[in-house]
Amino acid sequence: MRPISEAYKDFPILKREHNGHRLIYLDSGATAQIPQMVADRVVNHMLYHNGNPHRGSHILAIEASEAYENARERVVEFINAREREEIIFTRNSTESMNLIAYSYGLNNLQAGDKIVITVAEHHANLVTWQFVANKTGATLEYMYLDESGHLKDGEINKIDEYTKIVAFAHVSNVLGMEFPVKELTDKAHSVGAVVVLDGAQSTPHMKVDMQELDCDFFVFSGHKMCASQGIGVLYGKRALLEAMPPFLLGGDMIEYVKEQTTTFNELPYKFEAGTPNADGAVALHAAMDYLDSFGMDAIEAYEEELVAYVLPKLMDIPHVHVIGSTNAKEKHGVIAFTVDDVHPHDVATILDSKGICVRSGHHCAQPLGAFYKVAASTRLSMYLYTRKEDLDAFLDVLKTVRTVMGFED
Ligand code: PLP
Numbered sequence: 001m002r003p004i005s006e007a008y009k010d011f012p013i014l015k016r017e018h019n020g021h022r023l024i025y026l027d028s029g030a031t032a033q034i035p036q037m038v039a040d041r042v043v044n045h046m047l048y049h050n051g052n053p054h055r056g057s058h059i060l061a062i063e064a065s066e067a068y069e070n071a072r073e074r075v076v077e078f079i080n081a082r083e084r085e086e087i088i089f090t091r092n093s094t095e096s097m098n099l100i101a102y103s104y105g106l107n108n109l110q111a112g113d114k115i116v117i118t119v120a121e122h123h124a125n126l127v128t129w130q131f132v133a134n135k136t137g138a139t140l141e142y143m144y145l146d147e148s149g150h151l152k153d154g155e156i157n158k159i160d161e162y163t164k165i166v167a168f169a170h171v172s173n174v175l176g177m178e179f180p181v182k183e184l185t186d187k188a189h190s191v192g193a194v195v196v197l198d199g200a201q202s203t204p205h206m207k208v209d210m211q212e213l214d215c216d217f218f219v220f221s222g223h224k225m226c227a228s229q230g231i232g233v234l235y236g237k238r239a240l241l242e243a244m245p246p247f248l249l250g251g252d253m254i255e256y257v258k259e260q261t262t263t264f265n266e267l268p269y270k271f272e273a274g275t276p277n278a279d280g281a282v283a284l285h286a287a288m289d290y291l292d293s294f295g296m297d298a299i300e301a302y303e304e305e306l307v308a309y310v311l312p313k314l315m316d317i318p319h320v321h322v323i324g325s326t327n328a329k330e331k332h333g334v335i336a337f338t339v340d341d342v343h344p345h346d347v348a349t350i351l352d353s354k355g356i357c358v359r360s361g362h363h364c365a366q367p368l369g370a371f372y373k374v375a376a377s378t379r380l381s382m383y384l385y386t387r388k389e390d391l392d393a394f395l396d397v398l399k400t401v402r403t404v405m406g407f408e409d
Contacts, residue, residue, distance in 0.1 A: 231280025
């Protein structure tokens, strides 16, 4: 295994300067940066092996098919799925979620049924279920949280015999909190509901194991784990995927097409219409190799160490308030906070003026903001290339924010 302390050297972007300062990237929850070796493997694929996967019998079509399917096999291994038929390539978590909503949700729910989600969901795992509820007559019910981001006692009992879908984030993109997957999944399965787990913020940062998690669907995005943008994954249990109708229609997802009728291809191709993102699949394959060269457990432990380092210092700054849990073990590299009287966009702009990138806004989780009465916040999010000196620089600038804005302290 490689030592994580070396990781930052692999990222050319971190050698950039911005506003006369070394660029410090603390927005990996939005998108992660790309190591040289991932870019090299993609460029090599594009320059020497580019062809249209599954179409044609010439060498380049064959090599592109191999690269694309090898990436699928690598995903099976990385998330410990059972078989390649369970892995569908999409553009991102959002598209994966839409595939589930349109293909499973619209066809399996009806009036009287319930969809249960948490109030902390990213809009990708929320607007989709509003849509399904509106179309089918099902009800959308929320499980609420306490101040520290944990599910309130008894909320799990909203999962009852009427519940058909339970959807929640494995790790919240605002709170950094890991929801109790086993408890929620066992409860959902005990009433015959399917579990949709949003792995966008967990897969990049910890070992995820489909057979252990036992969710029915799982989604994640390549760009949050050192691959390029435009490649994502939907994992689904085979029996469910087999029974679902296609989501998008067109080339490659068919078996036979006659003038009036079509039969559909087998899994996973039934859900992959049109020319796929082979470059993205190659990037994802390389990114999984890259992350595994350090080990996912080591990455998770390193991020916990970073949070344990920065969190108490952040909380010591007057007028700064951390949202959700203040236990470093529960933050998974994500800390959202507010500064009294200063809009998060101003906080982010002042940090940016010193070369430091953080996220500000509602983080695509507006119901959570409304629930906590914090419409917007600033978020720093870390990854394996983050260093303590980056966090020191962030803290130094953060301490100046209120005075820059004209407050006395
Ligand atoms: N779910 C969570 C928890 C996220 O943090 C994000 C993105 O930030 C998404 C879903 C959507 O990911 P994407 O924009 O890659 O589809």
